[in-house]
Amino acid sequence: MAYEVRGVVARGKGRPVSVETIVVPDPGPGEAVVDVQACGVCHTDLHYREGGINDEFPFLLGHEAAGVVSAVGEGVTNVAVGDYVVLNWRAVCGECRACRKGQLQYCFNTHNAAQKMTLADGTELSPALGIGAFAEKTLVHSGQCTKVDPAAPPASAGLLGCGVMAGVGAAINTGAVQRGETVAVFGCGGVGDAAIAGAKLAGASTIIAVDISDTKLQWAKKFGATHTVNSAGTDPVEAIKALTGGFGVDVAIDAVGHPKVFEQAFYARDLAGRVVMVGVPTPGMEITLPAIEVFGRGGAVKSSWYGDCLPSRDFPMLVDLYLQGRFDLDAFVSETIGLDDVEAAFSKMHAGEVLRSVVVFDG
Numbered sequence: 001m002a003y004e005v006r007g008v009v010a011r012g013k014g015r016p017v018s019v020e021t022i023v024v025p026d027p028g029p030g031e032a033v034v035d036v037q038a039c040g041v042c043h044t045d046l047h048y049r050e051g052g053i054n055d056e057f058p059f060l061l062g063h064e065a066a067g068v069v070s071a072v073g074e075g076v077t078n079v080a081v082g083d084y085v086v087l088n089w090r091a092v093c094g095e096c097r098a099c100r101k102g103q104l105q106y107c108f109n110t111h112n113a114a115q116k117m118t119l120a121d122g123t124e125l126s127p128a129l130g131i132g133a134f135a136e137k138t139l140v141h142s143g144q145c146t147k148v149d150p151a152a153p154p155a156s157a158g159l160l161g162c163g164v165m166a167g168v169g170a171a172i173n174t175g176a177v178q179r180g181e182t183v184a185v186f187g188c189g190g191v192g193d194a195a196i197a198g199a200k201l202a203g204a205s206t207i208i209a210v211d212i213s214d215t216k217l218q219w220a221k222k223f224g225a226t227h228t229v230n231s232a233g234t235d236p237v238e239a240i241k242a243l244t245g246g247f248g249v250d251v252a253i254d255a256v257g258h259p260k261v262f263e264q265a266f267y268a269r270d271l272a273g274r275v276v277m278v279g280v281p282t283p284g285m286e287i288t289l290p291a292i293e294v295f296g297r298g299g300a301v302k303s304s305w306y307g308d309c310l311p312s313r314d315f316p317m318l319v320d321l322y323l324q325g326r327f328d329l330d331a332f333v334s335e336t337i338g339l340d341d342v343e344a345a346f347s348k349m350h351a352g353e354v355l356r357s358v359v360v361f362d363g
């Protein structure tokens, strides 16, 4: 028996989202239905709404979520009804060429539910990042469910499902920040502040936050930034060099996803330093760099898909650190909102008024 629930749908490029009835099928083999308890508003949802990811409208938005498994399909063994889970958007296949090399974080064939959720008239929905969790229930592949300690409240724990994990992972996994290293993070939204928190967890001695908003820079200090640079009025490359003995940082993280910012990150690092791109550029953006600089500066230029995380390893670990008071997930939650408030949350995000608005379901 399929379920009819309310969900947030983006019907066309740039059009305001609407709350509509969606139909969630019973889980098939390998699938699970999750009663969503909370789901954060990520910039990637806005990218979808703006047509910046692809044109497969209508989208069912939302992908940073925690909830409880309410039904499982045939053959599901990793979770059971009643389990408290954080949803992930890279359920590894275990069989592709990346997985076979033991590089599961790069899996080239990640799993999503095989069945489609639909609008009431049968129109198939494209769930954002294969999740679609601005809805009272959602259908996912069982591998997209990661069990975590239910002591962590859903509004905070759910954020691990995307932005926080991407940011923390960009620092500790992709950037491999070491104790005593210097780090610069460009863009202090949910992802950038998580990268700052990740750099702090890893023991970075200097963490420079760069943003064009003073409010965001103030917030960044709460997560561990030791210095801040407002790049609206100051050249961030020069400022970062001045803060690092004239050399630049060991690790520079672009958490915006704009060519200009990537270029700043590229030049703000020390010789043999690492540049990490975790912000997502839109199609059509281009980067032009002198080849001799790419060679001559050495080091590494890496992109960070989902913080190179393994949900089964990293979600429970970060929840444990949270419960021990060593990682402040609550600080990312600017406000809790209802399902009808997602469009307003996009405006607040755009205006830089929030880090994360989180939709909480009454349940």
Ligand SMILES: NC(=O)c1ccc[n+]([C@@H]2O[C@H](COP(=O)([O-])OP(=O)(O)OC[C@H]3O[C@@H](n4cnc5c(N)ncnc54)[C@H](O)[C@@H]3O)[C@@H](O)[C@H]2O)c1
Binding pocket: 042, 043, 044, 047, 162, 163, 166, 186, 187, 188, 189, 190, 191, 192, 210, 211, 212, 213, 216, 231, 255, 256, 257, 258, 261, 277, 278, 279, 280, 281, 304, 305, 306, 307, 349, 352, 354, 355
């Ligand atoms: N790689 C991944 O797996 C992954 C996962 C989640 C989100 N993302 C991407 O990360 C990026 C950030 O997401 P978010 O949710 O933190 O967004 P956000 O809107 O909350 O934060 C973006 C921040 O960048 C700042 N900013 C904008 N232009 C800037 C500039 N020119 N220089 C410096 N700062 C600037 C803004 O003031 C804001 O604080 C987005 O592109 C999002 O799609 C990537």
Ligand SMILES: [Zn+2]
Binding pocket: 092, 093, 094, 095, 096, 097, 098, 099, 100, 106, 107, 108, 109, 110
């Ligand atoms: Zn794989």
Ligand SMILES: [Zn+2]
Binding pocket: 042, 043, 044, 045, 063, 064, 162, 163
């Ligand atoms: Zn996201």
